[in-house]
Amino acid sequence: MNDLTDKIIAGDIRAIARGISLAESGQPEAVELLKDLYPHTGRAYLIGITGPPGGGKSTLVDKLIKIYREQKKKVGVLAVDPTSPFSGGAILGDRVRMQKHATDEGVYIRSMGSRGHLGGLALATSDAAKILDAAGYDIVIFETVGIGQSEVEVAGRVDTTVLVTVPGLGDDVQVLKAGTMEIADIFAINKADREGTERCVIELEQLLSVKEMDENTFLPPIIQTIAKDNQGTAELTGAIEKHRDYLNSGGRLAEKRKKRIQDEVHTIITNQLDKWAALRLTHDMETRENLDDIYSKKTDPYTVAGDIIKELQI
Ligand SMILES: Nc1nc2c(ncn2[C@@H]2O[C@H](COP(=O)(O)OP(=O)(O)OP(=O)(O)O)[C@@H](O)[C@H]2O)c(=O)[nH]1
Numbered sequence: 001m002n003d004l005t006d007k008i009i010a011g012d013i014r015a016i017a018r019g020i021s022l023a024e025s026g027q028p029e030a031v032e033l034l035k036d037l038y039p040h041t042g043r044a045y046l047i048g049i050t051g052p053p054g055g056g057k058s059t060l061v062d063k064l065i066k067i068y069r070e071q072k073k074k075v076g077v078l079a080v081d082p083t084s085p086f087s088g089g090a091i092l093g094d095r096v097r098m099q100k101h102a103t104d105e106g107v108y109i110r111s112m113g114s115r116g117h118l119g120g121l122a123l124a125t126s127d128a129a130k131i132l133d134a135a136g137y138d139i140v141i142f143e144t145v146g147i148g149q150s151e152v153e154v155a156g157r158v159d160t161t162v163l164v165t166v167p168g169l170g171d172d173v174q175v176l177k178a179g180t181m182e183i184a185d186i187f188a189i190n191k192a193d194r195e196g197t198e199r200c201v202i203e204l205e206q207l208l209s210v211k212e213m214d215e216n217t218f219l220p221p222i223i224q225t226i227a228k229d230n231q232g233t234a235e236l237t238g239a240i241e242k243h244r245d246y247l248n249s250g251g252r253l254a255e256k257r258k259k260r261i262q263d264e265v266h267t268i269i270t271n272q273l274d275k276w277a278a279l280r281l282t283h284d285m286e287t288r289e290n291l292d293d294i295y296s297k298k299t300d301p302y303t304v305a306g307d308i309i310k311e312l313q314i
């Protein structure tokens with residue numbers, strides 16, 4: 001084990017930052033680090049906060065940090081924005097909203113954008129969470145802008161998913177219908193100081209009423225929050241705790257995490273195959289091997305691809 005591993009396990013902030021940067025870059029060095037850290041992971045509880053841009057996610061996270069700090073828990077926050085090219089520090093808005101925690105050693109906040117992740121943003125954030133986990137963070141929160149597939153992806157990587165919505169978005173609940181209903185363990189209607197909150201609650205309740213339920217199903221609670229005034233946030237952490245208890249009973253958490261491990265191994269394999277294929281085919285392009293034969297119809301792309309796969313001896 002090297003120095004960086006030891007320092008991360010000891011909770012050294014600069015080592016954590018360096019570890020996450022390595023993981024983001026997808027360098028072979030990062031793989032060694034993650035292998036060393038892996039036995040030290042599994043204690044952190046992972047929470048996803050996802051919802052529309054400007055929905056108040058960061059404001060909400062800021063209040064959750066406060067509550068968890070009062071419970072003496074160390075909190076890591078990964079602000080994931082797939083549309084942002086920025087990464088490294090916290091993006092300006094997050095920095096402003098969470099700045100009072102900046103000097104707190106028990107809080108680590110980091111933005112992760114789409115730039116420079118050879119293994120993909122999803123893998124990079126999972127690796128970052130593992131680093132924080134090994135460093136002794138009790139809670140790791142993923143703040144993700146819910147657009148398209150991103151919230152579904154994040155849901156697969158956390159233990160509890162909080163779906164944030166705000167009243168008055170019009171067809172927002174309609175949007176929720178399309179797939180995201182399934183991923184929410186908890187609904188937070190933020191900006192509940194706004195008009196339309198009651199309607200939003202009723203619409204969500206209606207949607208939930210058609211959900212297929214049995215005695216094993218966790219009925220997602222609907223929590224109203226006014227993040228900017230710190231209202232409803234204790235209820236929200238309470239709901240997260242309840243969902244955690246639910247997962248902890250009957251081995252559900254272990255099952256959920258094993259599913260996650262499966263996805264992760266799948267992603268690692270796919271990434272490596274992808275890199276290998278790109279290199280292998282660049283070679284073909286340079287030497288004209290196969291390509292001319294396919295072009296002149298002596299063979300076809302399927303046969304060539306099949307032959308190349310056989311080189312892997314699988
Ligand atoms: N009225 C009202 N405004 C709020 C509430 N919570 C947050 N806001 C405001 O909403 C704006 C956006 O808040 P953020 O916390 O940055 O929202 P976000 O979802 O993190 O935004 P992105 O990360 O940019 O997608 C800010 O101006 C907040 O002050 C609330 O409960 N009520």
Ligand SMILES: [Mg+2]
Binds near residue numbers: 057058093094
């Ligand atoms: Mg934010």
